[in-house]
Amino acid sequence: MSWRLWDQGGSGRYTPHIVVHHPATDLARHATFYHLNARNRVLLARRNLPAPLIPLNLATWLLLTLCRVRDRSALRTSWSGFTEGIRSRNHGRRPISWRTVTRLTIAGRPPIF
Numbered sequence: 001m002s003w004r005l006w007d008q009g010g011s012g013r014y015t016p017h018i019v020v021h022h023p024a025t026d027l028a029r030h031a032t033f034y035h036l037n038a039r040n041r042v043l044l045a046r047r048n049l050p051a052p053l054i055p056l057n058l059a060t061w062l063l064l065t066l067c068r069v070r071d072r073s074a075l076r077t078s079w080s081g082f083t084e085g086i087r088s089r090n091h092g093r094r095p096i097s098w099r100t101v102t103r104l105t106i107a108g109r110p111p112i113f
Helices: 002-007 031-047 052-068 072-087 097-108
Strands: none
Touching: 002 097, 031 052, 031 072, 052 072
């Protein structure tokens, strides 16, 4: 949603002093979380980024996942979600403009992270 906002000429701002209350949830990560998180990251990149940036974005997230996740089972589950995202059909591709990529990068939010 943020990329779309920037693509339409808007912007975003980090405001750490704002407090948001969410319903209590179990903080334990589970297989479904890892699978869907990886799959959705792939789909997000494929649908919204210019084609040359997709491999950079996915390589960055793959590397971050390898550094963050210590459990082999969770890594396997993440990999299955990643491959599902790669293999799935691409519906409704509308990449953001290169102008938006430039604006995001100047603002310190390059879309490869």
